[in-house]
Amino acid sequence: MLAFSIRRLLQAILVMLVVALISFTLFRFVGDPVNQMVGVETTPEQREALRERLGLNDPIMTQFGRFIVKAAQFDFGTSYQFRQPVSDLIGKRLPATLELSLVSAIFALLVGIPMGVYTGLHRDSVLSKLFLSISLIGISLPTFFIGILLIFLFSVTLQWLPSFGRGDTVAIGWWTTGLLTVSGLKALVLPSITLGLFQMTLIMRLVRSEMLEVIRTDYIKFARARGLRQRSINFRHALKNTLVPVITITGLQVGSIIAFAIITETVFQWPGMGLLFLQSVQNVDIPIMAAYLMLIAFLFVVINLIVDLLYFVVDPRLRADRAAL
Amino acid sequence: MTQTPLLSVRDLRVEFPTRRGILKAIDGISFDLKEGEVLGVVGESGAGKSITGTAVIGLLEPPGRIAGGEVLLKGERIDNLSQQAMRKIRGKRIGMIFQDPLTSLNPLFTIGEQIIETILTHLPVSEREARDRAVALLEEVGIPAAADRLNAYPHQFSGGMRQRVVIALALCAEPELVIADEPTTALDVSVQAQIIRLLQRVCRDHGTAVMLITHDMGVIAETADRVAVMYSGRIAEIGPVRNVIKAPRHPYTVGLMGAIPSLTGDHDRLTQIPGSMPRLDSIPAGCAFNPRCSLVMDKCYRDRPDLVQAGESRAACWKVSETEEAAGR
Numbered sequence: 001m002l003a004f005s006i007r008r009l010l011q012a013i014l015v016m017l018v019v020a021l022i023s024f025t026l027f028r029f030v031g032d033p034v035n036q037m038v039g040v041e042t043t044p045e046q047r048e049a050l051r052e053r054l055g056l057n058d059p060i061m062t063q064f065g066r067f068i069v070k071a072a073q074f075d076f077g078t079s080y081q082f083r084q085p086v087s088d089l090i091g092k093r094l095p096a097t098l099e100l101s102l103v104s105a106i107f108a109l110l111v112g113i114p115m116g117v118y119t120g121l122h123r124d125s126v127l128s129k130l131f132l133s134i135s136l137i138g139i140s141l142p143t144f145f146i147g148i149l150l151i152f153l154f155s156v157t158l159q160w161l162p163s164f165g166r167g168d169t170v171a172i173g174w175w176t177t178g179l180l181t182v183s184g185l186k187a188l189v190l191p192s193i194t195l196g197l198f199q200m201t202l203i204m205r206l207v208r209s210e211m212l213e214v215i216r217t218d219y220i221k222f223a224r225a226r227g228l229r230q231r232s233i234n235f236r237h238a239l240k241n242t243l244v245p246v247i248t249i250t251g252l253q254v255g256s257i258i259a260f261a262i263i264t265e266t267v268f269q270w271p272g273m274g275l276l277f278l279q280s281v282q283n284v285d286i287p288i289m290a291a292y293l294m295l296i297a298f299l300f301v302v303i304n305l306i307v308d309l310l311y312f313v314v315d316p317r318l319r320a321d322r323a324a325l
Numbered sequence: 326m327t328q329t330p331l332l333s334v335r336d337l338r339v340e341f342p343t344r345r346g347i348l349k350a351i352d353g354i355s356f357d358l359k360e361g362e363v364l365g366v367v368g369e370s371g372a373g374k375s376i377t378g379t380a381v382i383g384l385l386e387p388p389g390r391i392a393g394g395e396v397l398l399k400g401e402r403i404d405n406l407s408q409q410a411m412r413k414i415r416g417k418r419i420g421m422i423f424q425d426p427l428t429s430l431n432p433l434f435t436i437g438e439q440i441i442e443t444i445l446t447h448l449p450v451s452e453r454e455a456r457d458r459a460v461a462l463l464e465e466v467g468i469p470a471a472a473d474r475l476n477a478y479p480h481q482f483s484g485g486m487r488q489r490v491v492i493a494l495a496l497c498a499e500p501e502l503v504i505a506d507e508p509t510t511a512l513d514v515s516v517q518a519q520i521i522r523l524l525q526r527v528c529r530d531h532g533t534a535v536m537l538i539t540h541d542m543g544v545i546a547e548t549a550d551r552v553a554v555m556y557s558g559r560i561a562e563i564g565p566v567r568n569v570i571k572a573p574r575h576p577y578t579v580g581l582m583g584a585i586p587s588l589t590g591d592h593d594r595l596t597q598i599p600g601s602m603p604r605l606d607s608i609p610a611g612c613a614f615n616p617r618c619s620l621v622m623d624k625c626y627r628d629r630p631d632l633v634q635a636g637e638s639r640a641a642c643w644k645v646s647e648t649e650e651a652a653g654r
């Protein structure tokens with residue numbers, strides 16, 4: 001178990017180094033950082049001085065090393081367009097994106113799993129067929145279209161929920177949260193559904209097909225033959241056996257939720273990192289792009305580590321096998 | 326006055342509706358089981374042994390259904406009970422053991438959790454008592470250091486040990502009847518005999534009746550009190566083990582006994598009669614065995630024979646009926 005954890009940690013570090021290299025390359029070689037920082041009337045001497053001051057004349061490896069050391073402290077320099085430290089800009093946007101992603105993921109799980117269990121157990125019921133048809137819509141319609149549809153229905157027509165922004169937020173240290181105010185929570189509803197719908201249908205279909213498989217296994221038959229309660233068979237014995245693939249997919253999907261937040265944030269003018277990233281792409285604001293890349297990679301790596309740990313919690317067979325390694 | 330049998334199956338029929346018509350997997354079988362009795366059930370693959378067992382315990386998978394007949398437990402019908410009522414009988418009054426111990430236990434729960442949940446579902450005991458009972462049971466089925474092993478997961482046991490756990494699980498709420506469907510087929514040959522003897526011993530100690538489904542006449546000869554020979558969804562012959570083995574009456578049983586493998590010898594399956602059992606969709610009219618029978622008569626193609634008394638056994642064969650009549654019985 002320990003050896004396994006260490007190996008996983010090393011892998012994570014390696015992944016981060018590779019992403020750092022890509023980020024660095026982007027930062028250093030896509031466009032000239034000096035050009036981005038100075039005006040047209042700067043003299044070549046001034047440029048050279050700046051170049052020297054920024055360390056752009058040092059050997060590449062030294063520069064990369066410095067990049068990593070700074071990245072580890074989340075220092076990505078100054079944004080070209082905003083003339084503010086990148087870390088401040090992202091720090092301000094991060095809570096919005098993470099809260100949106102978290103609520104979306106919870107929505108996807110809390111709705112997707114029960115629907116999956118239900119449709120798995122009652123294959124031929126009318127409700128199951130309805131769920132499956134809805135899930136087909138969730139999978140086939142593009143995110144922005146679903147967002148616009150929801151806005152049209154719930155914001156424009158019914159006027160129940162806001163169509164843009166985070167609503168009122170409360171600051172807890174540097175973190176601003178929309179989870180503590182009514183308007184903040186209301187503002188979360190439509191974007192979360194938009195962002196999580198695809199994952200919800202994915203999880204539902206996954207749980208359904210896993211359930212269909214698990215309820216045919218010998219241990220479920222034997223559980224029935226022992227007269228265990230139906231509820232316990234379905235939700236304890238069967239559901240737990242569907243969890244390993246669900247955890248895998250959920251882990252992967254939480255990553256894509258964060259990454260795909262870009263589209264939802266655009267549709268709902270959600271003041272998150274995705275929106276910031278889009279602006280930075282339009283303005284070739286390399287420091288922000290580099291930082292965003294690193295941050296997303298970091299989140300992916302953290303999620304993967306959590307997923308690996310969850311495997312151990314759920315499946316005793318892995319505990320034994322891996323411990324032996 | 327005869328005692329009410331523990332289990333009484335009366336003219337049971339099981340059907341599977343399919344696109345190409347209704348398949349009659351079990352076509353009118355009747356047998357009784359006394360308390361504490363071991364009934365062996367033998368027959369070729371597809372004869373309907375497993376379906377009979379599953380129908381008795383009420384676990385037929387749709388679209389399979391009981392199309393007729395009755396199943397009585399201590400004189401009370403159980404084939405028409407509600408799902409909920411039947412659930413309370415399963416495990417508590419009728420237990421079942423399946424073929425493959427490797428897959429019969431839920432891999433994600435400790436064996437303690439699985440046994441204790443089963444006990445608590447059926448018996449009015451505290452968690453503490455359930456735990457003690459689980460330990461006692463595991464000791465009884467020969468699991469060493471049972472108290473510690475309670476916290477072990479199925480994958481930490483060998484196949485033979487797992488089947489011991491399965492036996493403990495099937496018996497943990499003291500059922501009156503256990504249906505064991507080829508409980509050793511999936512096991513290593515070296516532990517098969519052990520497990521069978523264990524099952525026999527534990528059931529005898531608890532006074533549990535057993536319906537032992539197997540391909541292995543050797544096992545039947547060693548453990549069963551009576552044996553039912555099945556062929557094409559019907560019972561060909563049923564009677565005390567000694568009679569059926571030493572003096573089989575039905576031509577099919579006669580052929581089977583010619584093909585008996587001993588417990589130690591090579592385990593040939595029951596296939597030494599020329600031809601093979603008909604598929605469910607092409608069972609011939611009259612006696613289902615007529616294409617393979619050396620004693621076949623005209624009548625065998627027309628009418629279906631019912632079980633008739635022949636000595637201590639009963640056999641479903643026109644030839645047997647004839648002989649019995651001629652002997653004036």
Ligand SMILES: Nc1ncnc2c1ncn2[C@@H]1O[C@H](COP(=O)(O)OP(=O)(O)OP(=O)(O)O)[C@@H](O)[C@H]1O
Nearest residue numbers: 341348350369370371372373374375376377389605
């Ligand atoms: N779901 C099903 N649909 C249609 N026919 C079925 C189904 N399940 C079983 N049968 C048929 O019912 C018959 C009896 O099957 P059963 O499993 O009882 O045989 P068995 O005697 O236990 O054989 P084996 O020794 O191979 O276990 C077989 O001919 C089989 O093809």
Ligand code: SF4
Nearest residue numbers: 612615618625642643
């Ligand atoms: S009834 Fe006829 S065909 Fe069937 S076993 Fe008896 S003799 Fe053979």
Ligand SMILES: [Mg+2]
Nearest residue numbers: 374375376506
């Ligand atoms: Mg079978």
